[in-house]
Amino acid sequence: MEKFSSFIQTYRWLVILVTLITVGIAGYGASNLTFKSDYKTFFKEENKQLNDFLQMQKIYSKSDNVAIIVAPKDGNVFTKENLTAIWELTNEAWLIKYNSRVDSITNFQYSYAEEDDLIIEDLVLEADMLDDEMIARAKRVALSEPLLQKKLIS
Secondary structure, rough: HHHHHHHHHOHHHHHHHHHHHHHHHHHHHHOOOOOOOOHHHHHOOOOHHHHHHHHHHHOOOOOOOOOOOOOOOOOOOOOHHHHHHHHHHHHHHHOOOOOOOOOOOOOOOEEEHHHHHHHHEEOOOHHHOOOOEEEEHHHHHHHHHOOOEEEOOO
């Protein structure tokens, strides 16, 4: 350590000059750094899944979303039959290949408090357990929730 500190003290102007030159070169090189947000940069050109996805985009569109619209004939989504159908469709949609998200009124993350506990759960947990009280609660929550109005519920 003494040799090092002695070297710095003896050749301080040289050390300062070399440090400034090094910082200048590093700063110049840093100006060439870029960030690419394109997900394709993370894959090799021969990646099968990426090529399949790009081929699908050429055929259909570049949208990453698929919407399945359910419109009951009677206009009432909040019946046991309709909520069960939406619940089953939501569960099946999770099985679609390359899927990463499914949004539905049945799996909407509803939160409420019970005493000191904060409960967060799907709006419809199990379709076969639906009763009139649960359907009324789901309707009340869904129709008063800004995240669902005009988005998942017309």
